Amino acid sequence: MLIIRMIFKEIWHRKVNFLLAVLAATTAVAFLVAFFTASKASERETARLMLSMGYNLHVIAKDADVGVFLMTGLADKTMPEAYVGKLAAQNSISYNHLLATLERKMKWRGVEVILTGLAPEVCPPGQQKQAMTFRVEPGTAYVGHHIAEVLAVQKGDTVDVNGKALRVERCLAEAGGLDDMRIQCSLRDAQEILGLPGRITQIKAVDCLCFEKGDPVTTLRKEIGSILPETQVLQVKSLANARAKQRQMIRNVFAVMLPFVIMACGVWIGVLAIMNVRDRRPEIGLLRALGYDTVQVMLLFLGKALLVGLFGAAAGFLLGTELGLRFGPRVFEITAQAMLRPESSLFVLACILAPLFAMAASLVPTVIAVTYDPATTLREE
Amino acid sequence: MLILQDLAKTYRTRAGEVKALDGVSLRIDQGEFIAVCGPSGSGKTTLLMMIAAMLRPSRGTVQFEDRDLYQMTGAARAKFRARNIGFVFQMFHLVPYLNVLENVLLAGAVARSGDGRARAEESLQRLGLGHRIGHRPSELSAGEKQRTAIARALLNRPKLILADEPTGNLDSQNAEGVLRHLQSFQRDGGTIIMATHGLAAQGFATRTIDLREGRLA
Numbered sequence: 001m002l003i004i005r006m007i008f009k010e011i012w013h014r015k016v017n018f019l020l021a022v023l024a025a026t027t028a029v030a031f032l033v034a035f036f037t038a039s040k041a042s043e044r045e046t047a048r049l050m051l052s053m054g055y056n057l058h059v060i061a062k063d064a065d066v067g068v069f070l071m072t073g074l075a076d077k078t079m080p081e082a083y084v085g086k087l088a089a090q091n092s093i094s095y096n097h098l099l100a101t102l103e104r105k106m107k108w109r110g111v112e113v114i115l116t117g118l119a120p121e122v123c124p125p126g127q128q129k130q131a132m133t134f135r136v137e138p139g140t141a142y143v144g145h146h147i148a149e150v151l152a153v154q155k156g157d158t159v160d161v162n163g164k165a166l167r168v169e170r171c172l173a174e175a176g177g178l179d180d181m182r183i184q185c186s187l188r189d190a191q192e193i194l195g196l197p198g199r200i201t202q203i204k205a206v207d208c209l210c211f212e213k214g215d216p217v218t219t220l221r222k223e224i225g226s227i228l229p230e231t232q233v234l235q236v237k238s239l240a241n242a243r244a245k246q247r248q249m250i251r252n253v254f255a256v257m258l259p260f261v262i263m264a265c266g267v268w269i270g271v272l273a274i275m276n277v278r279d280r281r282p283e284i285g286l287l288r289a290l291g292y293d294t295v296q297v298m299l300l301f302l303g304k305a306l307l308v309g310l311f312g313a314a315a316g317f318l319l320g321t322e323l324g325l326r327f328g329p330r331v332f333e334i335t336a337q338a339m340l341r342p343e344s345s346l347f348v349l350a351c352i353l354a355p356l357f358a359m360a361a362s363l364v365p366t367v368i369a370v371t372y373d374p375a376t377t378l379r380e381e
Numbered sequence: 382m383l384i385l386q387d388l389a390k391t392y393r394t395r396a397g398e399v400k401a402l403d404g405v406s407l408r409i410d411q412g413e414f415i416a417v418c419g420p421s422g423s424g425k426t427t428l429l430m431m432i433a434a435m436l437r438p439s440r441g442t443v444q445f446e447d448r449d450l451y452q453m454t455g456a457a458r459a460k461f462r463a464r465n466i467g468f469v470f471q472m473f474h475l476v477p478y479l480n481v482l483e484n485v486l487l488a489g490a491v492a493r494s495g496d497g498r499a500r501a502e503e504s505l506q507r508l509g510l511g512h513r514i515g516h517r518p519s520e521l522s523a524g525e526k527q528r529t530a531i532a533r534a535l536l537n538r539p540k541l542i543l544a545d546e547p548t549g550n551l552d553s554q555n556a557e558g559v560l561r562h563l564q565s566f567q568r569d570g571g572t573i574i575m576a577t578h579g580l581a582a583q584g585f586a587t588r589t590i591d592l593r594e595g596r597l598a
């Protein structure tokens with residue numbers, strides 16, 4: 001008689017025991033799947049929000065006048081360009097997309113413009129992301145919409161800015177803001193034009209939207225302040241921060257509950273396995289009397305646990321995905337449905353982990369089963 | 382075929398030591414039908430378990446043909462048991478989720494004694510269970526259950542059948558049927574050791590052994 005056939009026949013014979021065990025595995029898997037489906041969606045939503053938010057962190061020199069900065073968007077004091085390298089060198093920090101700029105108001109061909117030098121965007125180690133702004137090559141310029149219109153600048157022109165010749169790479173589309181008044185060039189060129197070698201006025205960055213409690217700007221000030229004491233930090237507040245905070249909290253509650261739920265399900269499966277083993281003491285004794293060895297008896301119980309895990313994985317994946325899709329949109333209001341989708345990789349993972357989990361939970365009862373002395377069990381009843 | 386020498390078994394319990402068997406020496410030849418009698422608690426089951434290679438004696442040896450059972454490794458003993466010894470219990474010990482045929486075949490998995498299925502079916506026919514092959518134990522009468530157990534015990538063509546009060550749960554008619562089947566195994570050259578209270582059962586035996594408080598009377 002094949003062990004596998006025996007396992008299936010026994011399951012059929014004691015359906016309730018099996019179904020209860022599968023229910024436990026289903027609960028554990030569903031919880032995990034719902035959690036990870038929601039977490040993935042949360043990550044995607046955060047990423048999208050970060051992009052749409054633009055640079056919302058501004059690091060300026062400590063002696064810069066905040067009032068002027070708030071009124072004009074320009075810092076009136078400079079700081080060393082090396083600062084951006086220092087920030088970018090940090091591990092595990094709460095900001096990304098570092099952009100060093102040197103901005104100054106100046107008169108050009110009789111018009112007030114903002115000369116803006118841009119360094120290539122840099123990211124901290126291990127957080128490489130696609131840059132959020134264009135990269136300006138030395139010797140070229142991007143001219144804002146209003147300036148281009150008023151002064152009839154065209155793409156391909158070579159313009160003279162305070163003695164420095166720049167080729168116009170592009171005239172930018174209308175932005176409806178300060179950007180329409182900018183001439184953007186590489187940081188080097190701007191430093192040369194303004195006579196401020198090695199200086200910048202501002203580092204722009206994007207915060208990670210990963211703060212759970214407290215005011216993000218306090219945390220960021222502490223973080224950046226410890227690296228660059230000669231600076232001050234301003235954060236553009238937005239609804240995104242509040243939403244992100246709420247999401248983090250929900251995630252945290254889940255994360256705290258997760259081990260308990262998993263443990264409870266493990267105990268549940270273990271208890272059912274113990275009951276099953278007790279019911280089957282005479283059967284185990286008989287098999288031993290018939291010459292079955294411990295490995296074969298263990299296979300009988302571990303094989304059943306494996307099936308509990310497999311069925312639980314399938315049912316749990318369906319249930320967890322359904323829960324995630326149904327209740328997720330309430331949590332992820334902005335990206336909602338578009339970002340929530342079944343994570344098929346979780347199914348594979350569940351099919352591997354759930355059987356291992358069920359077998360681990362059944363291990364103690366299984367060991368108990370094989371240690372039964374057949375001489376004792378066979379005389380019972 | 383079987384030589385028991387000075388067999389003793391002492392169980393250690395919380396309430397103290399229990400001498401279940403105390404110096405039993407015995408020689409059993411092939412073809413014998415032995416009835417082991419004695420009051421409850423006299424050590425009959427203990428003796429059978431030791432002969433079955435399932436219970437290590439506290440003292441003494443069990444020799445089956447030329448082999449000392451308790452000198453073998455556990456695995457070897459299990460295999461030896463599967464090939465040479467058949468069991469019939471008072472409580473039948475059928476697996477509830479397997480049908481009659483599957484219960485019988487259960488004994489064949491370890492011994493791998495050739496085409497079990499044909500032999501099992503034939504044996505079940507002879508035991509009058511041909512029409513019950515696909516039934517579950519819960520659908521059988523007590524007599525049918527015990528006959529299934531006998532078919533299981535016979536499957537590997539063992540040399541020895543150990544029967545522990547095989548008729549204890551049967552009415553006299555069924556009991557007689559079961560005993561007749563055991564007898565026919567003995568007449569074909571098999572050896573039987575049967576623990577029993579019943580006088581009727583003793584009538585089938587070629588020799589009766591009396592146990593009193595773990596000793597031969």
Ligand SMILES: Nc1ncnc2c1ncn2[C@@H]1O[C@H](COP(=O)(O)OP(=O)(O)OP(=O)(O)O)[C@@H](O)[C@H]1O
Pocket residue numbers: 376379392393394399400401419420421422423424425426427428
């Ligand atoms: N596992 C055990 N632990 C402790 N004592 C035991 C154990 N098994 C048997 N005994 C004791 O050993 C003695 C012999 O028991 P055994 O079952 O061999 O008797 P028996 O002759 O088969 O009795 P019965 O006719 O009632 O089946 C009894 O006193 C019993 O209480």
Ligand SMILES: [Mg+2]
Pocket residue numbers: 425426427545576
């Ligand atoms: Mg007994």
